[in-house]
Amino acid sequence: MRGDVLAPPVPVPGPVVRTVLGWAGVVVLWEVVARTALAGTRLIGTPTAMVAAAVEHAPLYGRALGVTLGEAAWGFLWGNLAAVLLAGLVAVLPFLERMVLRVALVVFCLPLVALGPILRVVFGFSDGPQITLAALAVYYTTLVPLLVGLRAVPAVWTDLVASYGRGRSSRWCGCARGPRCPTWRPGCRSPSRRRSSGRWSASSPGPSAAWAS
Amino acid sequence: MSPPAERTAPQVACAGVTKTFDGRGGGVQALAGIDLVLRPGGLTALVGPSGCGKSTLLRIIAGLEQPSGGSVLVDGAAPGALRARGEIAVAFQDASLLPWRTVEANVALALRLARRPSAPEKVARLIRTVGLEGFESARPAQLSGGMRQRAAIARCLVTEPRLLLLDEPFGAVDELTRRRLNLELPPIWQGSPTTALLVTHSIPEAVLLADEVIVMSARPGRIAARVSVDIERPRRARHLHTAEFHALVDQVGDLLGVDRDTEPVAV
Numbered sequence: 001m002r003g004d005v006l007a008p009p010v011p012v013p014g015p016v017v018r019t020v021l022g023w024a025g026v027v028v029l030w031e032v033v034a035r036t037a038l039a040g041t042r043l044i045g046t047p048t049a050m051v052a053a054a055v056e057h058a059p060l061y062g063r064a065l066g067v068t069l070g071e072a073a074w075g076f077l078w079g080n081l082a083a084v085l086l087a088g089l090v091a092v093l094p095f096l097e098r099m100v101l102r103v104a105l106v107v108f109c110l111p112l113v114a115l116g117p118i119l120r121v122v123f124g125f126s127d128g129p130q131i132t133l134a135a136l137a138v139y140y141t142t143l144v145p146l147l148v149g150l151r152a153v154p155a156v157w158t159d160l161v162a163s164y165g166r167g168r169s170s171r172w173c174g175c176a177r178g179p180r181c182p183t184w185r186p187g188c189r190s191p192s193r194r195r196s197s198g199r200w201s202a203s204s205p206g207p208s209a210a211w212a213s
Numbered sequence: 214m215s216p217p218a219e220r221t222a223p224q225v226a227c228a229g230v231t232k233t234f235d236g237r238g239g240g241v242q243a244l245a246g247i248d249l250v251l252r253p254g255g256l257t258a259l260v261g262p263s264g265c266g267k268s269t270l271l272r273i274i275a276g277l278e279q280p281s282g283g284s285v286l287v288d289g290a291a292p293g294a295l296r297a298r299g300e301i302a303v304a305f306q307d308a309s310l311l312p313w314r315t316v317e318a319n320v321a322l323a324l325r326l327a328r329r330p331s332a333p334e335k336v337a338r339l340i341r342t343v344g345l346e347g348f349e350s351a352r353p354a355q356l357s358g359g360m361r362q363r364a365a366i367a368r369c370l371v372t373e374p375r376l377l378l379l380d381e382p383f384g385a386v387d388e389l390t391r392r393r394l395n396l397e398l399p400p401i402w403q404g405s406p407t408t409a410l411l412v413t414h415s416i417p418e419a420v421l422l423a424d425e426v427i428v429m430s431a432r433p434g435r436i437a438a439r440v441s442v443d444i445e446r447p448r449r450a451r452h453l454h455t456a457e458f459h460a461l462v463d464q465v466g467d468l469l470g471v472d473r474d475t476e477p478v479a480v
Binding site for chain 1: 272275276277293296297298299301302303305307309311323326327372378
């Protein structure tokens, strides 16, 4: 056993190397399965074929990606701005909270496929529908954590601000930063994946592209 | 240009103040017919059993609650005007420091809330005075309970309030720290034209700090007695061991019935 203790340690690759090796293994497995078990089924393409297609049609994919990211960014901006304004409205007029949340939930739950044609009619041929859909995918998941953060403000902080004769809006602006940020930031991040996937489906060829493009 | 008006301690008068909180099973009367005049420039302590409305009365004087009846006048006017000028400061049991701000920024916050120009020198001087020199850049989470309370007192005093309302400011700290804060902090504002009201559960603290102790009865809160405290100022630790101090503590204790024998609770 003494020999085991004195043996030189086996070098262990670092986390970055392990991650790269893991992903490389997945890609190799994907390539092998696509070329062997699923060959000829047209179910999935191989990674090498996809890279070759992306290189071959680089200008087309680049333009589509740029348009999609641009619209998604505008939607993210407008959606979060709307959520902040609604949360501010509820903070100043708390009796509106139930109504705002219910309307927000109903709008958020409307199927994108149903909203698309309506937005196309409203906006005509512009980026409006795409940006609106991206904004709708974002705002609710920002609004709810923001309201949770605003409600988490201890009463003594608002009393402190009120004791200097400041109004309700000052109370929220002055002392809500701390509690609302921890809930707001993840809220802003969480819809980003949904937004991206939503925009991807809207910009993909197919029935949805008829109204989204 | 006329010289600035001399700052004077305000006269605070409560007349027939009542407060009833709405509830499902009918209202809960917290205060009933409070008639009270605070000594201008002095410190008045409110003591009484839990739930007798001490903090409610303080909040009404601060303008944080509206009375159901009666009136509160500060220099003959509603306290709102004094509050709007940032001349009222309230110290709460919880130090209520904003955790993302440093000690320095928390103290300076009161100036911003009171719409006063920033005064870094005054903030630094007050931080030194309350014994927090070297902790200007510390966050509240890095401070002990006593240090947080010192910072809260500094924040109260930075606007040079004419009316200082202390709602059990030392209630959340341990006994040793409380005793130290009782002796160190009040001299900072005493001598300035400030009328102060202290709500406390501690009879020795009330007697040590106050010029007058108001004893309140159980709910609905009424003023049961007034005890004048004529111990010389400045008050030091040695005063805690004098016969006069103990006699006053016993007198207030008797008025509150703290030493009365009670029947054991049957189980």
